[in-house]
Amino acid sequence: MPTSQEIIKDLEQKMKKTIEATMREFQTMRTGRAQTSIVEGVSIDYYGTPTPLKQLANLTTPEPRVILVNPWDKSSLADIEKGILKANLGLTPTNDGKVIRIAVPPLTSERREEMKKILKQSAENGKISLRTARRSANEHIDKLEKEKKITEDDKTHSKKDIQTMIEKYEKELDKHLADKEREISEV
Numbered sequence: 001m002p003t004s005q006e007i008i009k010d011l012e013q014k015m016k017k018t019i020e021a022t023m024r025e026f027q028t029m030r031t032g033r034a035q036t037s038i039v040e041g042v043s044i045d046y047y048g049t050p051t052p053l054k055q056l057a058n059l060t061t062p063e064p065r066v067i068l069v070n071p072w073d074k075s076s077l078a079d080i081e082k083g084i085l086k087a088n089l090g091l092t093p094t095n096d097g098k099v100i101r102i103a104v105p106p107l108t109s110e111r112r113e114e115m116k117k118i119l120k121q122s123a124e125n126g127k128i129s130l131r132t133a134r135r136s137a138n139e140h141i142d143k144l145e146k147e148k149k150i151t152e153d154d155k156t157h158s159k160k161d162i163q164t165m166i167e168k169y170e171k172e173l174d175k176h177l178a179d180k181e182r183e184i185s186e187v
Contacts, residue, residue, distance in 0.1 A: 002140070003144075003149075004141055004150055004154055004155075004158040007137050007144075007158070008137065008158060008162060008165070010137075011133055011136075011137040011162060011165065012165060015130055015133060015165065015166070016169075018126055018129045018130055018133070018169070019126070019169060019172055019173060019176075021126070021129075022122060022123060022125070022126035022173060022176070023176060025122050026177075026180045028041065029115060029118065029119060029122075029180065033064055033065070033104070033186075034061040034063070034065050034066055035061065035067075036054075036059035036061060036067060038067065038089060039053055039059065039069070039084060039087070039089070039091075039102065040052065040053055040054035040059055041053070042083055042084055042087040042089070043083060044056055044080050044083035045079055045082070045083060046076055053080065053084075056076055056080065057070055057071040057080065058070040058071075058072070065103060065104045065105075065106070066102065066103055066104065067091075067101070067102040068099055068102075069093070069099060069100040069101075070098075070099045071099075071100075074098065078095070080093075081095050081100055084100070084102065090105075091103075091104065107184070112185060115184050116181055116184060119177060119180055119181060119184070123173055123174070123176075123177040126173050127170055127173060130169055130170060131166065134162055134163075134165075134166045138159060138162060141155055141159060141162070142155070
């Protein structure tokens with residue numbers, strides 16, 4: 001049976017992973033600026049195997065509104081182009097036979113508002129995950145106290161530590177959300 005310190009340490013790891021997962025989700029959201037993270041996870045059918053685009057090509061942003069896809073295997077250009085179109089990102093790739101250019105159009109004000117709603121939902125999902133981890137940790141602490149493995153004071157201190165931790169990570173999530181919303185609002 002884990003100790004209360006082990007439970008809290010495990011909880012912190014889970015919360016860090018939740019923040020990282022939410023941040024990855026935020027990075028795939030398209031702002032008005034070109035970012036390689038928008039397309040690097042796009043699945044490309046490469047010789048019958050679904051492969052992430054970042055494993056097939058060098059991705060760069062030579063201009064603020066252009067993503068340049070330079071595949072290592074030039075014969076995969078058509079497959080990459082199809083994969084990007086199939087990903088339904090609202091982006092149209094242009095194939096010149098050597099590289100693929102993806103122009104990132106500026107966001108309309110309606111689309112910006114829609115993106116903010118999606119971001120907020122994503123952040124809320126992250127908070128739900130944090131709260132679920134907290135509930136699980138609290139249940140383990142209660143179980144330890146019930147089995148007389150920790151005192152009631154230890155239980156109280158552990159729950160206080162858990163609450164402090166969730167508040168810290170929720171604030172971090174809110175900060176990342178505010179940063180991303182600001183980024184989307186920039187014209």
